[in-house]
Structure formats: structure tokens, C-alpha cells
Amino acid sequence: MNHFIATFRHLLVGLITLCVLTACATTTPKEDQRLHKLAKLHYQIGVDALSKGLLPKAFEDLMESNEILPNQPEVLDALAYAWLLRGELHKSEAFYIKALQHGGGAATQNNYANLLNKLKRYSDAEKRARASLADPRYPNQDLAFINLGDALLGQQKYPEAIDTFRLARQFNPRSNLINIRLASAYSKNGQSKQAEALYRSVIKLEPQNRLAVDGLLTLLIQQHQTRQAHELLYAFAEQTTSTADRAWSYDQLHRLDQGTNHEKSRN
Secondary structure, eight states: OHHHHHHHHHHHHHHHHHHHHHHHHOOOHHHHHHHHHHHHHHHHHHHHHHHTTOHHHHHHHHHHHHHHSTTOHHHHHHHHHHHHHTTOHHHHHHHHHHHHHTTOOHHHHHHHHHHHHHTTOHHHHHHHHHHHHTOTTOSOHHHHHHHHHHHHHHTTOHHHHHHHHHHHHHHOTTOHHHHHHHHHHHHHTTOHHHHHHHHHHHHHHOTTOHHHHHHHHHHHHHTTOHHHHHHHHHHHHHHOOOHHHHHHHHHHHHHHHHHHHHHHHHO
């Protein structure tokens, strides 16, 4: 009798343990759906915060989404971008790699290529950008071609970079960012006239575009066109509404004057 009771108790403990483990390991379809909705909501709030530059809020909601449903590739991708914005590039890379390991697609490949360009690992960036472009369904083809062009520029493959930026322009003809990148490639390839024409076309449309002004300024200084460089900087200082950009232009004018005076003293 005692043997029967002991055996029964053993079986009962085993059944209870099995029930507890089963309950912990599974969720009802309704609960699973609720978790997915909650994770998606936190993800959307986090991405919105990212777009507004609210990094602490973005981290809070993206991390919450990742806790509710771990290893969602789009959440890991967004966290990688958040770390990039925070300036912690190696943490950003770790999240991009994890996103790719968990099914991240063309968008993550392209975003990772952008990070690798910032890290000056141009050969790796080229591979990632090409992997992104291998998926013709990826909607931001222009951005992938920009990242590929930047990677080629970094490897001093200037003719290839020019062709790549031209392809990017086919997908987004109105992008002045692409024209600035293309002008930079022309300049580095020794095609100064094409570069100058492109920079000036951008500045005509966007007089406050500092990237274009900086690119043209570099070109003019290389060509010893000091007077035109002065005119460019004075015009930019008058046009810009940014205090930081105006300070930059005055600093460049000071540097330019110092260089001119140094050149005169040598002569």
C-alpha cells in the first residue's frame, strides 16, 4: 500500500511538473497576438522618436519591443541606427550583424553599408551595398547606389563611382545629395569642369546647401581661384539662416586670407 502511495505521488509530481513546463512554454493564440501588437506599437513609437531626434525615448521603446519579442530584425535594425546616432558605431555594428543573423533583408544590408563607410571599411561597405541591390524589390535603390558609390570613392575607384552615382540619379533625379556626391567623384577623377558645374547647379537651387558650398570651395582653392572662393563664402554667409553655418563661412574666409597672405610672403 505504501509502495502504491509513493508511486502515485511520484506520478502526480511528474504530471504537475509537466503541466507547469507546458504552460510556461506555450501561449494562447490570443496572447501571442496581443504580444505581437504590443511589440509593434513600441517599435512604431521608437521609430517615430528616432525621426524626431528623441534618442532616449527611441531607445526606451525599441528596447521594450525587443524584450517583448526578441530578435525582430526590423527592431534590431532600428536599434543599430539609434546607436549610430549616439556615436557608438561598434555597438551599432553589433546590432546590424544581429539583425542580419535573424533575417534582416536589403534595408539592413544598405544601412550596414552606410555604417561601414563611416568606419572607412570601404571594401566591406561595397559588399553590403551590392547585397542590398541584389534585391530588386528594395524601394530605396537610390540610397543603396549612393552607399555603393561612396564605398567605391573610398577605394579610389573613381570611374566606377561616377557610373554608380549616375545610376543613383536615375532612381532619384531630383536629389541634390546625389549631385553633390557625383560632383565629388568628378573632382577626384580630375574632371573639374563637370564637378564645378554640378556644384553650382545645386547652389543655384539651394543657396544654403553647405555641402555643395564646401565642395565647390575645395575645388576653387585647388585651382587657386581665390577671388571666386571669397565671393562664394561671402554669398553663403549672407544667404544662410544657420548661425553655425555663418560661423563656418567666416572661419573659412579667415583661413583663406591667411593662406593668401602666406602665399604673398613667399613670393
